[in-house]
Amino acid sequence: MVTARGLVHAYGERRAVDGVDLSLAAGERVAVAGANGAGKSTLLRLVATLLRAQSGTLEVLGQEIPGATRAAREGIGYLAHDPLVYLDLTARQNLELYGDLYGIDDRDRRIDDLLGRVGLIGRAEDTVRTFSRGMAQRLALARMLLHRPRLLLLDEPHASLDARGAALLDDELAAATADGRGAIIVTHEVERVARVADRLVVLRAGRVVLDEPTAGLDPMAVRRRYEEVAS
Amino acid sequence: MRRRQLIALVRKDLRLELRTRETIVAMVLFAIVMLAILQFGFGTRDDDLTRFVGGLMWVTLAFTAVLGVGRSYVAEREQRVLDGLLVAPVPRTVMLAAKSIAIFLYMTAVEIVVIPLVGIFFVKGPYWDSIGWIAIAAVLANICIALSGTLFSGLALFTRARDLILPVLFLPALVPVVIAGAGATHAVAGGPHDMGEWRGYCLFLLAYAILFALVSVATYDAVFDD
Numbered sequence: 001m002v003t004a005r006g007l008v009h010a011y012g013e014r015r016a017v018d019g020v021d022l023s024l025a026a027g028e029r030v031a032v033a034g035a036n037g038a039g040k041s042t043l044l045r046l047v048a049t050l051l052r053a054q055s056g057t058l059e060v061l062g063q064e065i066p067g068a069t070r071a072a073r074e075g076i077g078y079l080a081h082d083p084l085v086y087l088d089l090t091a092r093q094n095l096e097l098y099g100d101l102y103g104i105d106d107r108d109r110r111i112d113d114l115l116g117r118v119g120l121i122g123r124a125e126d127t128v129r130t131f132s133r134g135m136a137q138r139l140a141l142a143r144m145l146l147h148r149p150r151l152l153l154l155d156e157p158h159a160s161l162d163a164r165g166a167a168l169l170d171d172e173l174a175a176a177t178a179d180g181r182g183a184i185i186v187t188h189e190v191e192r193v194a195r196v197a198d199r200l201v202v203l204r205a206g207r208v209v210l211d212e213p214t215a216g217l218d219p220m221a222v223r224r225r226y227e228e229v230a231s
Numbered sequence: 232m233r234r235r236q237l238i239a240l241v242r243k244d245l246r247l248e249l250r251t252r253e254t255i256v257a258m259v260l261f262a263i264v265m266l267a268i269l270q271f272g273f274g275t276r277d278d279d280l281t282r283f284v285g286g287l288m289w290v291t292l293a294f295t296a297v298l299g300v301g302r303s304y305v306a307e308r309e310q311r312v313l314d315g316l317l318v319a320p321v322p323r324t325v326m327l328a329a330k331s332i333a334i335f336l337y338m339t340a341v342e343i344v345v346i347p348l349v350g351i352f353f354v355k356g357p358y359w360d361s362i363g364w365i366a367i368a369a370v371l372a373n374i375c376i377a378l379s380g381t382l383f384s385g386l387a388l389f390t391r392a393r394d395l396i397l398p399v400l401f402l403p404a405l406v407p408v409v410i411a412g413a414g415a416t417h418a419v420a421g422g423p424h425d426m427g428e429w430r431g432y433c434l435f436l437l438a439y440a441i442l443f444a445l446v447s448v449a450t451y452d453a454v455f456d457d
Binding site for chain 2: 013048049050052066069070071073074077078080082084086087088089093096097098100101102104127143
């Protein structure tokens, strides 16, 4: 689903991502961890096609980036720190917008289904400005899942989700393996993500310093392994 | 699918504007205040300023356009929504077209107020029978303003000093629009219509719109993806 070789992205003189190799197979969930400034979010934005690598090669969902960026974008679901929804539109209007941008045929049925799943069907006609942070992030979860993406890219997904949203996200991540979707989860919460991730990749100063399977490992053992290499 | 995306993006901008009423109201008020200042600056109501009317109108519209274009990506920037649009499979030319249509509509709303007001404030001779011809020139000028404004507001979006950069980039691009808009208005306002002159300026506006459409389509991908 994702194959990156020698990816480099610099902000001015500073290389945020410095020769990263990363692969993600269908149905696999990879946690990417590291200290602040390690390059996690930049790496995720490269895979999300929001940034362009200055060198290296990147293939997302079988499409070469940047050559076939638009085709790759059709299969990407991106959950960022910000909900990426308009505060002055209602929850439903936001999802209608994204439904049209992704060309979803059963848009209205899908919106009702997702609003129900994230517990916002009763607030569907309210503007997002009236939502709490947790509710807005649940709407963001619905936005991400709306077009049935094959690749989920999540940046600190548990940070601002409330308990209901976090449980729904964990269910989605668990279901990802079953139906062949892949997920890259950028996180600080290594123990929590260790429960749903198949592999842990640790970045330090823009480079991969650990890439190991986590299946069968105790979350605390994963945390200790992370701390050994992260700093 | 592109048509569906285009309609969705335009509808989004209009819904936001209808809910907040921030851009059009500010633009109309700004234009009215500017016309009032110009009227006070040029003298009393007894003076006939018909020969200056094209310049007065189009300088006012140019500065109003800067105000409106400067707000064209405010919702995306302040509410941090841009990544959501950019990660969607939307051709950047569709984004360009949608934003241009929104700016075109905002400018049209302003001109519905400004064009009659100019007649009331500055013209003593015949004016009202010229409004149709002025409106046609305004439509062409709006296309130029919308396309160039969308391109430059996209460029300025990724700079730190965007509020300074935008007028510096955009106003020089508006100079030909002001010249042609003022010329077309002057040709038909306040006296016998010089349709040959009016047609020449309108053709110039059309050519400028086509030029900016080509430049925008050729560069808009790079604005957002590089």
